[in-house]
Amino acid sequence: MSRSTVTFGMVIALSIPLFAQAGPKDDFEKAYSQAERTHQEAGTFQWTTTSDRLKAAQEAAGAGDYDAAARLARDALELAQQSVAQQQDQKEAWRITAIGD
Amino acid sequence: MLKAKVILVALGAALAVPAAMAGSTPEEDRKEAVEYFKQMFPDVPYEEYVNGQYALDEDRRSQWESLQDFPPYEFAVAEGKEMFETPFANGKTYASCFENDGIGVRQNYPYFDEKNNEVITLELAINRCREANGEQPLKYKKGNIASISAYMASTSQGKKFNIKVQDSAEAQAAYQAGKEFYYSRRGQLNFSCASCHVQNPGNWIRADLLSPALGQPSNFPVHRSKWGELGTLHRRFAGCNRNVRAEPLPAQSTEYRNLEFFLTYMSNGLPVVGPSTRP
Numbered sequence: 001m002s003r004s005t006v007t008f009g010m011v012i013a014l015s016i017p018l019f020a021q022a023g024p025k026d027d028f029e030k031a032y033s034q035a036e037r038t039h040q041e042a043g044t045f046q047w048t049t050t051s052d053r054l055k056a057a058q059e060a061a062g063a064g065d066y067d068a069a070a071r072l073a074r075d076a077l078e079l080a081q082q083s084v085a086q087q088q089d090q091k092e093a094w095r096i097t098a099i100g101d
Numbered sequence: 102m103l104k105a106k107v108i109l110v111a112l113g114a115a116l117a118v119p120a121a122m123a124g125s126t127p128e129e130d131r132k133e134a135v136e137y138f139k140q141m142f143p144d145v146p147y148e149e150y151v152n153g154q155y156a157l158d159e160d161r162r163s164q165w166e167s168l169q170d171f172p173p174y175e176f177a178v179a180e181g182k183e184m185f186e187t188p189f190a191n192g193k194t195y196a197s198c199f200e201n202d203g204i205g206v207r208q209n210y211p212y213f214d215e216k217n218n219e220v221i222t223l224e225l226a227i228n229r230c231r232e233a234n235g236e237q238p239l240k241y242k243k244g245n246i247a248s249i250s251a252y253m254a255s256t257s258q259g260k261k262f263n264i265k266v267q268d269s270a271e272a273q274a275a276y277q278a279g280k281e282f283y284y285s286r287r288g289q290l291n292f293s294c295a296s297c298h299v300q301n302p303g304n305w306i307r308a309d310l311l312s313p314a315l316g317q318p319s320n321f322p323v324h325r326s327k328w329g330e331l332g333t334l335h336r337r338f339a340g341c342n343r344n345v346r347a348e349p350l351p352a353q354s355t356e357y358r359n360l361e362f363f364l365t366y367m368s369n370g371l372p373v374v375g376p377s378t379r380p
Contacts, residue, residue: 045285046348079289083289086286097296100125
């Protein structure tokens with residue numbers, strides 16, 4: 001076996017764990033940035049539960065647990081989307097119960 | 102044919118105008134709200150609304166009345182008076198910033214400042230006074246600002262709220278924004294201020310007896326047992342928002358000032374009774 005083949009094989013072998021870890025981290029970063037952006041879109045209709053999930057996701061990522069961080073970020077995204085839907089709905093729906101409208 | 106079209110347009114306009122105007126002015130809103138609560142609680146005299154939940158529940162009222170022998174906010178009011186009268190470094194006092202030297206003016210706050218197109222609350226005016234005299238602003242939810250505001254409210258006790266919403270588009274918009282905030286559902290629990298204080302006053306939410314919207318600003322600042330101290334109306338707004346899992350906004354944000362403008366206008370004609378106590 002040539003020396004270059006051995007070197008190539010070692011590089012590949014060492015890279016496998018790196019590739020394996022890049023998945024959850026990428027998932028987390030993508031979900032987190034989308035959740036954060038959506039949370040901001042909610043304006044004055046932001047939910048505390050979204051903020052809590054975002055903070056927990058950051059903490060999990062800080063501890064290196066990207067699987068948990070990605071899961072929390074996806075939870076945050078779902079909540080943020082619901083808060084945006086509430087904001088959109090309330091643009092007109094508030095009138096339904098208003099006295100004097 | 103043309104004549105028929107003209108008649109149809111005129112008829113449409115005639116029908117649309119009253120619909121668009123129904124309940125559209127602040128005073129119409131207020132009158133309608135008073136009537137709404139009168140029908141909901143026919144045995145509660147109008148002036149009693151300033152006492153919130155104590156107007157609706159006799160047991161709670163008797164506990165509250167016994168607390169009035171030694172109200173827990175008395176020391177804070179005395180401190181507020183001292184701070185109010187103590188000159189700033191430049192020798193002036195708060196009195197220099199207010200009409201009638203700041204005595205007996207609580208019932209006129211908040212007001213809409215047409216020069217800068219914004220709602221001015223009493224706490225904002227206190228801090229603006231400090232800044233105009235070279236002092237650092239105070240934090241808005243509790244502490245010294247609540248004590249000063251409580252002292253100023255105490256000099257207005259019995260005076261009826263007289264909030265004015267001018268005809269200008271800006272003043273009307275501030276009122277409408279406050280109204281929209283009040284009736285908009287927020288937070289994961291999907292509650293509006295009105296869900297509790299218009300639709301469900303007199304009902305219990307866990308251990309809390311919900312108070313009616315009318316008269317709510319009359320008793321602020323309040324000493325809440327939960328807080329163990331005095332707090333401002335905007336501190337309460339933030340707490341309510343948090344209770345329904347909505348992110349609270351900063352005290353004295355434009356949104357909360359507009360909300361206070363709307364809510365206090367609804368209490369026009371009711372007297373200032375603050376500071377007061379609440380659970």
